[in-house]
Amino acid sequence: MIELKREELLISQLADLLVNDKHIAVGAASPIPGAAALLAKEEAKLQNNRLRVTILHSNKYNNFTDGARELFDCAAQGRIDTFFLGGVQIDGEANINLVGTGSYKKIQKRFPGSFGSALMYFVVPQIILFREEHSPRTLVDKVDFISAPGFSDENIYRPGGPKFLLTNRALFRFNKQKKRFCLLKIHNNESLENIIKLTGFKFDVDDKITNMSIPDKTRIDMLRNKISYMVAEFYPEFADRIWGV
Amino acid sequence: MNKFDELSLSEIVDEVKDGDLIGIPADYSGVPMKFTKELIKKGVKDLKLYCLPLTTIQGDMLIGSGCVSEIEAAAVTLGEFGLAPRFSEAVESGEIVIKDSTCPALHAQLQATEKSVPFMPLRGVIGSDIQKYRKDWQVIENPMKSSGNKNEPILLLPAVKLDVLIFHAPCADKNGNIQIGRRRELATLAHASKNVFVTTEEILDIDLFDDELSAATCLPALYIDGISVVKNGAWPCALPGVYGADNNEIKKYSIAAKTQEGFEDYMKNYLFN
Numbered sequence: 001m002i003e004l005k006r007e008e009l010l011i012s013q014l015a016d017l018l019v020n021d022k023h024i025a026v027g028a029a030s031p032i033p034g035a036a037a038l039l040a041k042e043e044a045k046l047q048n049n050r051l052r053v054t055i056l057h058s059n060k061y062n063n064f065t066d067g068a069r070e071l072f073d074c075a076a077q078g079r080i081d082t083f084f085l086g087g088v089q090i091d092g093e094a095n096i097n098l099v100g101t102g103s104y105k106k107i108q109k110r111f112p113g114s115f116g117s118a119l120m121y122f123v124v125p126q127i128i129l130f131r132e133e134h135s136p137r138t139l140v141d142k143v144d145f146i147s148a149p150g151f152s153d154e155n156i157y158r159p160g161g162p163k164f165l166l167t168n169r170a171l172f173r174f175n176k177q178k179k180r181f182c183l184l185k186i187h188n189n190e191s192l193e194n195i196i197k198l199t200g201f202k203f204d205v206d207d208k209i210t211n212m213s214i215p216d217k218t219r220i221d222m223l224r225n226k227i228s229y230m231v232a233e234f235y236p237e238f239a240d241r242i243w244g245v
Numbered sequence: 246m247n248k249f250d251e252l253s254l255s256e257i258v259d260e261v262k263d264g265d266l267i268g269i270p271a272d273y274s275g276v277p278m279k280f281t282k283e284l285i286k287k288g289v290k291d292l293k294l295y296c297l298p299l300t301t302i303q304g305d306m307l308i309g310s311g312c313v314s315e316i317e318a319a320a321v322t323l324g325e326f327g328l329a330p331r332f333s334e335a336v337e338s339g340e341i342v343i344k345d346s347t348c349p350a351l352h353a354q355l356q357a358t359e360k361s362v363p364f365m366p367l368r369g370v371i372g373s374d375i376q377k378y379r380k381d382w383q384v385i386e387n388p389m390k391s392s393g394n395k396n397e398p399i400l401l402l403p404a405v406k407l408d409v410l411i412f413h414a415p416c417a418d419k420n421g422n423i424q425i426g427r428r429r430e431l432a433t434l435a436h437a438s439k440n441v442f443v444t445t446e447e448i449l450d451i452d453l454f455d456d457e458l459s460a461a462t463c464l465p466a467l468y469i470d471g472i473s474v475v476k477n478g479a480w481p482c483a484l485p486g487v488y489g490a491d492n493n494e495i496k497k498y499s500i501a502a503k504t505q506e507g508f509e510d511y512m513k514n515y516l517f518n
Contacts, residue, residue, distance in 0.1 A: 028322070028324070029322070029324060029325070031325075057273065057324075059485055059486065065427045065429070066429050067429030067430035067431075067432070067433060068271060068273075068274075068297070068348070068430040069348075069349065069352035069429075069430060069433065070429075071348075072348060072349035072352065076349075076368060076369075098320075099345060099374075100336075104374060104378060106339075107336060107337055108337065109333070109337070110328075110332070110333040110336040110337050111328065111333075112299075112320040112321055112328065112329070113299070113318055113319050113321060113322075113345060113346075114319060114320070114345060114346075114347050114373075114375055115298075115299070115320050115347070115348055116298070116319065116347055116348035117347065118347035118349075118350075118370040118373045118376075119347060119348070119349045119350075119368065119369035119370060122369035122370075123368065123369060145374045146372070146373050146374040146375075146377075147373060147374070147375060148369075148373050149372040149373060152371070152372055153372075154394075155394050155395060155396050155397055155398065156372070156394070156397070157368050157369075157393060157394055235325065236325075236492065237325045237492065
């Protein structure tokens with residue numbers, strides 16, 4: 001069997017978090033979350049469950065007809081269960097920064113911008129933070145700019161928020177009460193000591209910490225023989241790089 | 246036969262004045278790249294870009310060419326091909342003003358203008374630095390006691406009216422109705438713009454209103470001030486449902502534009518060959 005790629009392992013970790021969903025939406029620049037959502041959908045189909053997936057940058061896997069605002073209206077109505085957000089920086093209180101580093105008025109390195117994060121983070125019940133690079137420059141003590149805050153005061157309307165953070169080394173769960181991440185799983189080649197060293201914020205460690213689960217053959221086959229072609233429709237560069245399709 | 250006078254591309258370009266607040270469609274809505282090329286050649290200055298809600302190569306090229314003084318957007322990016330290099334450098338050097346926003350706020354500000362109300366409320370956003378730096382936004386306590394949390398703070402966004410909007414569409418009909426399909430954000434942009442010009446692949450000798458299915462996909466001519474047929478008008482961007490993006494070209498741009506010199510070399514070739 002061809003060796004499992006890092007991206008495939010991450011797709012599989014994300015798909016495990018989507019099994020209870022009815023509608024997953026995937027935004028910009030998200031080939032790994034997009035593949036995970038489609039994988040969860042195809043696996044749900046085998047169990048006779050219907051899972052809707054809306055991929056914003058796809059014409060085919062897109063349930064919207066009312067223009068680009070429909071994602072936000074739909075999310076605000078509570079019709080989306082899971083959405084993915086990333087960040088140039090993510091801090092220990094789950095604040096995310098998609099704008100840049102340095103002070104805002106004198107920005108050092110400018111990134112694209114906040115996209116829809118400042119609403120989606122508030123209204124979608126399960127936000128999964130996904131950032132491949134796990135280093136002290138991405139996982140920081142305090143973000144330089146808050147595109148969307150990790151938590152809000154009691155009187156702010158906020159049915160949604162951060163639930164998990166996945167990097168290429170680890171999976172964390174966010175504890176809303178403690179405003180703190182808890183380490184659940186680590187990559188097979190990682191040690192807890194190294195994760196601590198590479199994480200710029202303090203976090204808890206779960207009693208039952210495990211390695212990331214390796215997908216079984218059925219899932220890998222599904223990913224390589226079916227999902228890869230679906231992903232090629234909206235992320236051709238990624239599908240070509242990972243699967244050569 | 247068309248029941249309207251088609252404009253030339255240069256007539257549309259002449260409708261854009263220095264300092265205009267111009268509507269910029271996202272990469273999935275029909276980016277008018279041939280128009281953008283002519284606009285750059287003309288040397289327009291001090292444009293204020295209003296992106297719904299983001300821009301890719303179009304915004305990056307206009308910024309790199311010195312046509313832009315301000316941009317309001319939720320993101321500027323080359324998507325799979327990375328950061329928008331001319332945008333990033335212009336923000337880092339302070340050459341342009343960026344009004345950082347978030348997608349639903351950009352929609353809501355135009356929706357206020359659609360309804361001709363002075364502002365639109367939006368949930369979320371409160372407590373972000375986006376809100377902190379937007380002095381034109383206000384937070385009030387929800388005055389409607391029938392809904393919402395107790396003493397719920399809510400964000401108000403001002404109505405924004407655009408001076409001009411240009412987008413590229415698959416086709417127009419003989420009466421000047423424009424097929425926009427599911428890209429309804431183009432209708433939002435058009436409703437909120439003083440002037441709207443469209444470049445299109447073709448003008449069909451039909452009336453889109455004759456059929457219930459096509460009527461639902463069109464932007465009525467009453468919002469349109471001028472149409473010009475421009476083949477491949479979105480290249481190298483995609484025209485959804487008609488042709489895909491030329492990824493090789495966008496990649497080539499993303500590499501060239503990493504430096505201002507590389508950008509200028511690329512543009513010399515792009516504009517004049």
